[in-house]
Amino acid sequence: MKKPYLTEATIRQAFSFLKKRQxxxxxxxxxxxxxxxxxxxxxxxxxxxxxx
Known part of the structure; x- marks a missing residue:
């Protein structure tokens, strides 16, 4: 099985990135x-x- 793209860590990373962009x-x-x-x-x- 491939590694999942959406993990809790990657979601947190994306959320943090979007907060900085905001x-x-x-x-x-x-x-x-x-x-x-x-x-x-x-x-x-x-x-x-x-x-x-």
Missing amino acids: EHAKTVKKKDWEAEFENCLKVIEELSARSR
Whole structure:
């Protein structure tokens, strides 16, 4: 069996990356980017919560 792509560690890493990108969007004042990153973060949180 191949190594799974989505593990708890990789999901945490992706979440952390998106949080940093959202902070960057705030500093460069890109509200549309900030909203998109917020949406991605909410999706990850919802999917993670449903899987438990």
